[in-house]
Amino acid sequence: MDHAPLRRRVAVRALVPDVLAVTTGIVVYFGIRGLTDGAESTAVDHAHDVLRIEQAVGLDVEDEVQAALVHLEPVATVANWVYIWGHWPAIVATLVWLALRHRVVFRRLRNAMLVSGAMGLCIYTTYPVAPPRLAGLGLVDTVSERSHSYRVLQPPAFVNQYAAMPSLHVGWDLLVGLALLAVAGSVVLRVLGVAMPLAMAASTVVTANHYVLDVLVGAAFGMAGWAVALWLEQRREARPAAVSTAPAAPRPTLPPPPPPPPFLPPAVSRPDGLAVGHEQRRPPATALPCVRGAVPQPRRAWGGEERRVVPRCEDRR
DSSP states (O other): OOHHHHHHHHHHHHHHHHHHHHHHHHHHHHHHHTTTOHHHHHHHHHHHHHHHHHHHHHHOOOHHHHHHHHHHHHHHHHHHHHHHHTHHHHHHHHHHHHHHHHHHHHHHHHHHHHHHHHHHHHHHHHSSSGGGGGGGSSSOHHHHHSSSSSHHHGGGGGOOTOSSSHHHHHHHHHHHHHHHHHOSSSSSHHHHHHHHHHOOOOOHHHTTTTHHHHHHHHHHHHHHHHHHHHHHHHHHHHHHHHHSSSSSOOOOOOOOOOOOOOOOOOOOOTTTTTTEEOOOOOOOOOOOOOOOOOOEEEEEOSSSSSEEEEEEEEOOO
């Protein structure tokens, strides 16, 4: 009997809760981002704060990078492709593949994305930051000017224009790379797992969608989500072990049964009143009565382990 269809149905049913969780998380994430579009002036002021921090630590290289690369048409095109197709299409494809082939790592990636996304939403709603292309820095928005695919994948109603900090483009691509490295059985997957977050980090700066500080904070949020996901996984694995090693409930103690009586062979009576066996049917301690003129003669008794002398009267002629 072929059990393959039954196994496929069971696998599909097991995937339904995970798919619902991921879909709900994505809808909530984009819904909140779209509804919390901050004021432009506040977002631009926060962007200048980010720039001042970068200048203090020597990370303000966004204008130099774009000035050197944006005029190279192949570089700008590749950066646009990576920014558009290397994010949600790559994430969804990886989630589907992991859900079908590696359920443990799928749950780990799912939990890491939900945790880091929740952390990012806290920043988006309380500290909106305008991206470099909208901060009045003279940088070119290469994605909007040279490609229309991005607006199809992410409609403007679900996009917060002032959610530059942190860059979850980088944070979530980093999580996908870690997931691929966790299950990689070939060199191709290992290279892809390392190249994805690096390429996304470069494209976000080249396309003027994020600052360098956004990239670093987004990567930190992704690593934090990965750490929480690993902790949840270890806790889930340790729960059955704790149950199996717990001491069993003590059973009620019952009094020990009485010992069985020892096996004793039945006694065999003898004509002279003695017994062979465990019952000691011996004559009294006094000597047996003798007839007149008889002299007591000793004789050995037979039977049993104890051999004693029993007096016997015999006539002397």
